Amino acid sequence: MEFKTDALVLRSADYRENDRIVTLLTAERGKLSATMRGVRKAGAKLHFASQPFCFAEYVFAEKGGRYTVTAASLHDGFYGLREDIAALYGAACVAQASDLLLYEGMQGGLLLVAAVRALGELSAGEGAGAVVRFLAQALALAGYPVEAGVCPVCGAVPLGRMKFDMDRGIFTCAAHSDGVPASEATYLSLRAAIGGGKGTEDGDLRALRLLGAYFRDKTEAEPKALGEYLRLLTPVH
Numbered sequence: 001m002e003f004k005t006d007a008l009v010l011r012s013a014d015y016r017e018n019d020r021i022v023t024l025l026t027a028e029r030g031k032l033s034a035t036m037r038g039v040r041k042a043g044a045k046l047h048f049a050s051q052p053f054c055f056a057e058y059v060f061a062e063k064g065g066r067y068t069v070t071a072a073s074l075h076d077g078f079y080g081l082r083e084d085i086a087a088l089y090g091a092a093c094v095a096q097a098s099d100l101l102l103y104e105g106m107q108g109g110l111l112l113v114a115a116v117r118a119l120g121e122l123s124a125g126e127g128a129g130a131v132v133r134f135l136a137q138a139l140a141l142a143g144y145p146v147e148a149g150v151c152p153v154c155g156a157v158p159l160g161r162m163k164f165d166m167d168r169g170i171f172t173c174a175a176h177s178d179g180v181p182a183s184e185a186t187y188l189s190l191r192a193a194i195g196g197g198k199g200t201e202d203g204d205l206r207a208l209r210l211l212g213a214y215f216r217d218k219t220e221a222e223p224k225a226l227g228e229y230l231r232l233l234t235p236v237h
């Protein structure tokens with residue numbers, strides 16, 4: 001049986017002599033692994049479609065629950081990522097978070113849209129803010145939303161030193177929950193990201209750290225690529 005769907009390559013691993021196995025985020029079938037035959041041979045027509053971050057329309061043949069890619073037509077290869085190491089690491093965060101958050105039966109369509117948008121922004125030179133926006137969206141789609149609104153206890157906008165309540169994914173004043181300490185810059189960056197805007201460079205870094213902790217708390221999975229991205233972005237003193 002054959003079918004086609006838009007998909008993004010999250011991971012790619014060499015297999016046998018000339019093949020690859022790709023893990024894809026698809027619009028219609030969530031996460032899916034497929035074999036690509038002969039793509040490591042010189043001049044292979046579908047080589048491009050076996051590369052990480054390739055966004056294309058893929059045609060699959062299905063047999064006994066196994067998938068093989070038979071054709072692909074490119075939407076975007078995000079080639080700008082290859083020219084900027086920070087952007088490449090940011091893209092790895094997007095791919096790994098998608099991979100870890102996609103559970104069986106989850107609709108992939110909205111996550112795919114968010115991931116493709118983030119890769120486009122990173123490829124065009126946008127920094128960590130693109131990853132903050134993506135993680136906030138992806139976590140919300142997986143059922144773990146983060147809010148940066150008013151403190152639910154007193155109704156005021158939290159200022160200065162505040163707390164982030166991991167259980168509820170919300171910020172409160174320092175005195176109004178026993179969450180983890182968070183800074184105003186973190187709050188402002190996340191509020192901007194959720195509203196589609198931009199935070200400061202320092203705030204985005206802090207927001208990434210907080211989202212990493214929240215990610216681990218909710219999924220019990222380790223977003224290693226995020227740790228590597230943060231090490232790359234953090235200035236050495």
Ligand SMILES: [Zn+2]
Nearest residue numbers: 151154173176
């Ligand atoms: Zn309060």
